[in-house]
Amino acid sequence: MLETNLQETALKQGVSRRDFLKFCSMMAGVLALPRSYSTYIEQALAAPKRLPVIWLELQDCAGCTEALLRATAPTVSQLVLDVLSVDYHETIMAAAGDLAEAAKQASIKAGGYLLVVEGSIPTGDGGVYCTVGGKTALQLLEEAASNAVAVVAVGNCASFGGWPKAGPNPTGATYVSELVTDKPVMNLPGCPYNPVNLTAAIVHFLTFGELPAMDDLHRPLFAYGARIHDNCPRRGHFDAGEFVVAWGDEGHNKGFCLYKMGCKGPVTFHNCPAVGYNDGTSWPIKAGHGCIACSEPDFWELGVYNLADLQQYAPPTTYAPVQLPTQKVDPATAGVIGAMAGVAVGAAGVAAYKALSKSDEDESAPPAQNAKK
Ligand code: SF4
Structure with missing residues (x-):
């Protein structure tokens, strides 16, 4: 021993x-x-x-x-x-x-x-x-x-x-x-x-x-436990309909969403956005390539350039009513806000990784974490 x-x-x-x-x-x-x-x-x-x-x-x-x-x-x-x-x-x-x-x-x-x-x-x-x-x-x-x-x-x-x-x-x-x-x-x-x-x-x-x-x-x-698509720093571009359509195009240079290049983030569960690889240096989507669903069963059969099935994962077609701002927002400002939202999603993942966002409630003893199959 x-x-x-x-x-x-x-x-x-x-x-x-x-x-x-x-x-x-x-x-x-x-x-x-x-x-x-x-x-x-x-x-x-x-x-x-x-x-x-x-x-x-x-x-x-x-x-x-x-x-x-x-x-x-x-x-x-x-x-x-x-x-x-x-x-x-x-x-x-x-x-x-x-x-x-x-x-x-x-x-x-x-x-x-x-x-x-x-x-x-x-x-x-x-x-x-x-x-x-x-x-x-x-x-x-x-x-x-x-x-x-x-x-x-x-x-x-x-x-x-x-x-x-x-x-x-x-x-x-x-x-x-x-x-x-x-x-x-x-x-x-x-x-x-x-x-x-x-x-x-x-x-x-x-x-x-x-x-x-x-x-x-x-x-x-x-x-x-979380879908890559829901924590992706490019998600703001997905929601805004801003996509890369060819490697090296303007959208690629601007960091747009990689869905149309076959990204499988919408059907993949993994904590890559939070922890990254190589000491958190990078991960595929950060490096400019779509997710290939390598944490899912039969990922090799999905096809790198086939589009992920969004039927179950698309945003709802109806939304709760929102309070519209009284001031007019020009398109450029809206773009900045969209980008900030994307950064916030990414930042939330990083914050989880750094253990800085957890509540300190009910921490008197370490309960069993198991739910073994
Ligand atoms: S499709 Fe891929 S690149 Fe686009 S937001 Fe989802 S996970 Fe990110």
């Missing part, structure tokens, strides 16, 4: 206590918890314990592992993973061959670990399309899931089958929750998934002893 804890590790690596507390506060924000819950997160991370983790890479491109490794410079976010006991990860572990297999078998025998799965599971032709050490992906999954306390599927491939499952699906690829039915399974879809959400989910697990509340697709609500 590790004699230190995350806070001590952070201090040794030059992270100030102030930054550590900011990290705890940020995690509370990502988890949509009141800011004062950062105290409970701090206490959980200060406990001298490690959560054993087995990470399987199956039918994948290793993009989710790449996202994990490139998530950030050495900060407390990364230290969370340092303090975990990652007993098996084919790509990043030092051991190989029999030594690696022995480490995994010891962890499975001991039990009590979190199983993280990356990649889909090919079941066609006896599973010959993905084998490691003479075992098929299906055998590896069943073996590793047998003693796990919970399973986390990272990326769209493990969550929903991803591109390996796209038609005609020659390998018979399927996904974790289709095969593991006797354990709590949490999906963190994305292509790749966002490491911020894995960190937050682990922090939740360490703090409350259970997985966070999830939707009917096993996705945690803190990360997949």
Whole structure:
């Protein structure tokens, strides 16, 4: 058992206590918890314990592992993973061959670990399309899931089958929750998934002893509870009918809505507008490309340039009556107000991420957050 804890590790690596507390506060924000819950997160991370983790890479491109490794410079976010006991990860572990297999078998025998799965599971032709050490992906999954306390599927491939499952699906690829039915399974879809959400989910697990509340697709609500279209900084342009119609056109240069370029934001649930990728640096729509719905099932089948189905997601055709201003507003001013509204929507998401907008009501104890499927 590790004699230190995350806070001590952070201090040794030059992270100030102030930054550590900011990290705890940020995690509370990502988890949509009141800011004062950062105290409970701090206490959980200060406990001298490690959560054993087995990470399987199956039918994948290793993009989710790449996202994990490139998530950030050495900060407390990364230290969370340092303090975990990652007993098996084919790509990043030092051991190989029999030594690696022995480490995994010891962890499975001991039990009590979190199983993280990356990649889909090919079941066609006896599973010959993905084998490691003479075992098929299906055998590896069943073996590793047998003693796990919970399973986390990272990326769209493990969550929903991803591109390996796209038609005609020659390998018979399927996904974790289709095969593991006797354990709590949490999906963190994305292509790749966002490491911020894995960190937050682990922090939740360490703090409350259970997985966070999830939707009917096993996705945690803190990360997949809101539609991208509803938090998009370009939404003001959508509502104003201002669209990009060709790459590099005037609308593209002005940051107009990307719906007509195939953006799937109206049918996609993910917290990209709030947390972004690469330490919040950017995300597809901010970079000028439409959302491709990589956190949704069968996203590969939607077609990059096909228009998202707005039938269920369009604004209502009737609105509540409004008090019209007595002064006349010229079109230029109206445009500025529309742009401000778009900024406000984006700012709200960022504020949630920074945990600055939560009420401090009813924070006397950390209630269970779970609504496991
Ligand atoms: S269609 Fe896409 S770019 Fe346009 S507002 Fe919705 S999410 Fe944003």
